Amino acid sequence: MRTLFLQAPSFEGFDGGAGSRYQAKREIKSHWYPTWLAQLAAMVPDSKLIDAPPHGITLDQIVPQANDYDLVVMHSSTPTFASDIATARALKDVNPKLKIGLVGANVAIDPKRSIEKAEPIDFVTAKDYDFTIRDVAQGKDFAEIGGLCYRDNNGDIQETAPRPTLTDMDELPFVTPVYQRDLKIENYFIGYLKHPYISFYSGRGCKSRCTFCLWPQTIGGHKYRTRSVENVVEEIRWAKAAMPQVKEFFFDDDTFTDDLPRAEAIARELGKLGITWSCNAKANVPHETLKVLRDNGLRLLLVGYESGNQQILHNIKKGMRVEVAKRFTKDCHDLGITIHGTFIMGLPGETKETIQETIRFAREINPHTLQVSIAAPYPGTFLYNQAVQNGWLTNTEQDLVDNNGVQIAALSYPHLNHTEIFHSVEEFYRRFYFRAPKIASIVGEMLLSREMLQRRLREAVEFFAFLREHRRVSH
Structure with missing residues (x-):
């Protein structure tokens, strides 16, 4: 057809x-x-x-x-x-x-x-x-x-009857030839990745049981099903030759570091290709593995910290201790690995006090950049079912974004309402980015590269427009 x-x-x-x-x-x-x-x-x-x-x-x-x-x-x-x-x-x-x-x-x-x-x-x-x-x-x-x-x-x-779970991931053809054929890769931007970049999967599924996370609970599953090291490296080798303008390859696996020996094996092969790459990681990768990855082209880790409060991490089944995350982050800083940290406001157990605790935590560990999202109860997730059962989501058909596509606070608790959760995002961004050391770091980055100067100025305009839109939605 x-x-x-x-x-x-x-x-x-x-x-x-x-x-x-x-x-x-x-x-x-x-x-x-x-x-x-x-x-x-x-x-x-x-x-x-x-x-x-x-x-x-x-x-x-x-x-x-x-x-x-x-x-x-x-x-x-x-x-x-x-x-x-x-x-x-x-x-x-x-x-x-x-x-x-x-x-x-x-x-x-x-x-x-x-x-x-x-x-x-x-x-x-x-x-x-x-x-x-x-x-x-x-x-x-x-x-x-x-x-x-x-x-x-x-x-x-x-x-019809369910299809058996795909186990041999090497059966799937490469996606990067489709990118080259049908997409203009220069149109894809991620603020913390070099431009142009390419992202793709080397495996599906995630061992973690985070209650809010969409893909493992709906599509990928909780077993990390992976392509062979040879298969992954061959696709990157092909893409590097076919699209030489690519400056960074990003492994979009839910948690690329779920299989540490495999991650190290892939890294060693990528080191031979001389490419720059990044991936999603949990904040528990040991120093010795981080060093192997860094020595073989790893530039950045995208890390889901979610919260700086230990009880909230327990509530969402994150399987992570705050002290371990702090040690991991220090190891990354010491090794020169850049971190983009992600945080979520409004998870179960959130209070005004835990919001402040998480903001202080983010400032203390000081990732290079961060993203703050609002807890989104996607249908099919444990969080969605939990929200319906507890009355945190009064309208089960409620949208997750407004008419302009901006994320809204869908959850509300007796002690913390929609509006307070929504406003915490702007406060988080302001208190993290509007401080002298962080501003100096960003300005220094801009002074080293005209391309980065132009990019950060554009992003600043877009960011302040986002803050204005955020206030408009809140009213």
């Missing part, structure tokens, strides 16, 4: 790509790669991938292409579900014979209910849908394809 893989337009500046941990409009211009869709496109020869948000492609530009395809597969998220359905309806209006399917965490958790709410949609998938989509694109009978929920010829909804 002539197949289009589509990340549809939604909110202006919205970062809804499948690599996004929080699908929302960012403080600064930010776009992750549509890796899940690119993986599917790599499975289907002669297909096309359109990632509308980073490329500024509008619905009016996409709809006329409806007659060029037999099949459209869209990645959907909880915040964009309504607009994704509107896109599907517009495509069907032009080409009623078009088959349209949705993939993503929000439909995988309850496929039947998702398709019931999505009249123009012909099918949705459960998790591990790579080969499911390949079978659809090959024109196989829906009834014979595992992991599919679909409308039959009578309009009735049918579900």
Whole structure:
């Protein structure tokens, strides 16, 4: 089937790509790669991938292409579900014979209910849908394809048997050739990564049980299923030659350091290639491993600290001790490894006092940059079920973003309400960044590079615009 893989337009500046941990409009211009869709496109020869948000492609530009395809597969998220359905309806209006399917965490958790709410949609998938989509694109009978929920010829909804969990990750083709073919990689920005960068997965799943985290609880699972070292290195070798402008490779695995011997083995091979790379890590990597990674091209670790309060870390099943995180961070500073730290306001157990404790913690450990998010109870997560059961989320259909795509505070507690959680984000940013040592560090970085000067000035304009928007939403 002539197949289009589509990340549809939604909110202006919205970062809804499948690599996004929080699908929302960012403080600064930010776009992750549509890796899940690119993986599917790599499975289907002669297909096309359109990632509308980073490329500024509008619905009016996409709809006329409806007659060029037999099949459209869209990645959907909880915040964009309504607009994704509107896109599907517009495509069907032009080409009623078009088959349209949705993939993503929000439909995988309850496929039947998702398709019931999505009249123009012909099918949705459960998790591990790579080969499911390949079978659809090959024109196989829906009834014979595992992991599919679909409308039959009578309009009735049918579900097939679950597809077995994918274990041999080397069966999947590389995604980077799809990036090169269909995407302009210069359109992808992440504030803490060198530009242009490339992100992709070397494995799926995460051993941790964090109650808020979307992907392991919906798509990836809690077993870290990995590609072989040789397979990963071969893709990077290919991408380095095919896209020499790339300045940094980012492993977007939920926790690349879940398997330390493998991480070290990959690092040693990357060291031979002479590339700069970064990854997601838990704040418990031992000094000896950090040194191996650093010595072989590691520049930055993205670390989910979440909170500086030990009880909150227990509440969310983080499996992390504050003192261990402090020691790990000091080791990174000593080794010259840059850290981008992420924190979440409004997790269960949060109070006015714990917010201040976390801000003090962030200032003490002093990552180079940080991101502060609001606790988002995505359907399909333990946090969502916990919120419904405890009455923290009074409207179970409540959106996670406002009409402009800006994240809202969906949770509220008897001792800490929506507004207080929402305002804590701005306070956190101001108290971390608006202090002399941090300002001096950023200015020094800008003075060393004209490119970084221009980039940081642009980001500053975007950041202050974010703060203004944040205040507008709060009122």
